[in-house]
Amino acid sequence: MQIAELELDEGGVLRPGPGSPPLTHGEVFVLVRRGGRPVGTLLGQVSEGADPKAVLMDLAARETAEAPAGPADPPAPTAMSTPIPTSMPIPTSMPTPTSMPTSMPTPVPSTTVVVATRERTEKLAHALDSLLAQDHPDFEILVVDNAPVTDSTRDLVERKYAERVRYVTEPVPGLAVAHNKGVEAAHGEVIAFTDDDVVADPRWLTELTAPFVVDPGLGCTTGLILPARLRTPAQVLLESHGGFAKGFTARTYDPHDPPADEPLFPFTAGRFGSGASMAFRAEVLRAVGGFDPATGAGTRARGGDDLYGFVRVLAAGHRLHYTPQALVWHHHRETWRDLETQAYGYGAGLTAYLTAILVNRPGLLPAFLARLPRGLAYARTLTASREAESSSGNTEGSPGNTGGTPGGHDDRTHAWPGRLSRLQRRGMLYGPVGYLRARHALRGAARSSGAG
Structure with missing residues (x-):
């Protein structure tokens, strides 16, 4: 496609x-x-x-x-x-607080863009090229090299980007740990995060950070994420299952005025956005302690660091704003094996971040328990398997059995193989255990470091 x-x-x-x-x-x-x-x-x-x-x-x-x-x-x-619909109504206008004509200067705060990476220099170079082309007038780029095993990332930054990109290392593996390293080193009033496998639209950073000027009570913003490639059945299937897109209507989530259409608020953090396009007011993110280091890719928790950050900011009384004007193109994983790993990781990250929230903010436990029955029903719907509408001659779970053009992820009518459904649910069962194991591993690493 x-x-x-x-x-x-x-x-x-x-x-x-x-x-x-x-x-x-x-x-x-x-x-x-x-x-x-x-x-x-x-x-x-x-x-x-x-x-x-x-x-x-x-x-x-x-x-x-x-x-x-x-x-x-x-x-x-x-x-x-709907990321891949058969038809898409296009509104004649989509005004938002950040929807200003591109010819008008947009007030924006000083910003640090943090890109955590590990041994993926080819993808990182494309991401950095797009970040350096941003029209934001006051920003820096900070690359965090997470648990590197070679000098390839350092060499790339020093050779190709010199003074335009800052470079730091974080020896402890884990995406949240790497992001916290970026939080410590950032100079901007706002700290934006993206992945090393994206291409950012030239106005991504301006659109993502301008809402902080408009709303002093804003703690976090998220943006639109679309697929950069749909070349394999696995990529198409991931995007049909929702991908990372959250629609084309701007929305603000206010903990003091919970949305009536979100009965699980704020615990369905996956609806707010994703870590490939998010930004935080620096003082707010630091005040809540940054990201839980026992969450995220690279840890036994497998994910959930971005969702943890969203809920911590909302629980502290700050608003979160989603804007579709802040666009990045994401390179989805290409192979069926990658998609299986991702399905399991999504399930694990979901329950790992919820465990992290309750461990770090036990006062949220009553609200969580009150939403638990609906939450379980939501999880069953989220991970439900669906047969393909048309057979391609493949067996269940094969990458070709996507049922033709996928439908919208909100409708949950597209094909979703039973194997991926089961992997998601197994991941959900594992998530709390994975999080506790990750915490234990971090404590062990800290003791070893202190002894050394």
Whole structure:
């Protein structure tokens, strides 16, 4: 499946996604922009010999015509949170606190961008190139080399990026530990985080950090994450299961005014955003103690560090804002084995972060127990398996058995193999154990370091 961007203004401009080859015939996943701002996605089919721009502009025009008219800030249709829909209503306007014309200067705070990495220099170079192209006027980039086994990352930063990128090492493995190292070393009023396998849109950092100027009570922001590649069945299946996208409507979560449509708030932190596109007010993140070092990739907890950060900030009384204008393109894992590992890790990270929250904030236990029955029902829905709508001749659990074009993750009607469902649920059972083992390992490492 090809990736493309379609700008509706200025007569229409079609270009390949970042790093993608020129468009040809076949299926195309399209990010639709208006005035440079992401407003929706479409899935189009370009016939051999047809003009891709003409086909996709016509599809976008039909979807726009079918979109219901509404007020200046319309409610998001269900399809707005669908990463790969068969159709996507495109709103005529999507005003948010950060939706300013690109020609106008946007007030932004000084910012440190933290990129934790480990032995992935090729991907890291693409990420750093995109970060250095940001239009934010006052930011620094900090690379945290986590438990390196070679000097490749240091050599890349010193050779190619010299004074433009700061480099630090963190010998203890774990994403949260690496992020905390970045928090310690950051100079900015805001600390933004992204992964080493993304390509950031030029306005990503401006859009992600501008809300902090507008709202003094804001503790955290998150942004839109779309797939940079959909070349393998595993990548398509992950994106159909929700990927990392949270829709195209800006939203603010306020702990003093809990959302009526989120009965599990704030414990369904995965709905707020993901670690590949998040930022925190530095003083707020430091006040809550940063990230729990026993969570995250690279630890026995397997994940959950970003979700932990979101809930800690909300529990401290600060608001969280999601903005789809802050866009990064993420390179999903390519193989079926990777997807199996990811499914297990997602389950483990979910319950690991919940365990971490209750260990560090035991006062939240009554609220958690009150939401537990609904939470269990939500977890069953989240991990439910679904048979493919059409058979491809493969057995259950094979990467080709995706049932054709996947549907929306909010509807939960697309194919999701039983093996992945079982792996997620096993991960959920393991998560609390993994978190406690990770805490024990950290204490052991600290004792060894002190003895040394």
